[in-house]
Amino acid sequence: MASDAREVLVRARGQVAARVESLRRQLGEIREVSTWSGADDEHDPEGATIAFERAQVQGLLADSQRELVELDRAAERIEAGTYGRCERCGAPIGEERLAALPATTTCIDCASRR
Ligand SMILES: [Zn+2]
Structure with missing residues (x-):
């Protein structure tokens, strides 16, 4: 289970890192456009x-x-052996929830009680 979780995290991290890159690029393009047109915001x-x-x-x-x-913190929790446990009540977080939200720190009960 721990190795599966690590794989899920690595994959999720790769996707988010790619998104960060593309957003940075978009932001750079927006800046260029606004410099060229000398736009006054x-x-x-x-x-x-x-x-x-x-x-x-x-x-x-x-x-x-x-x-x-958050994903980096989740990876640290895997190393520490606390991954998959709710930070609030200590109950195990459901595998389906972890698959959908690999960086989550709370079980579904605590999350819905928020
Ligand atoms: Zn909980």
Whole structure:
């Protein structure tokens, strides 16, 4: 089970890392466009669109980076032997839940009680 969990984590981490890369690239492109057009975020309607897009991509990027950190923590828990246990109540987290959310730290009961 531990080796399966590690595989799931490695795969998930690879996917999230790829997403971070592509979002960074998108953000770079948005910056370039706004430099070229000399867009004024506040007054130019096109600038406002660019600012909105940039904020969206930045939000997604922040989420993905947080996910990476969580996946790294999950990998540490595997090494420590605490992976798959709820941080709140200590009960084992269901395998289906771990498969869907490999970085989760709480069992489904604690998560729904939140
Ligand atoms: Zn729990």
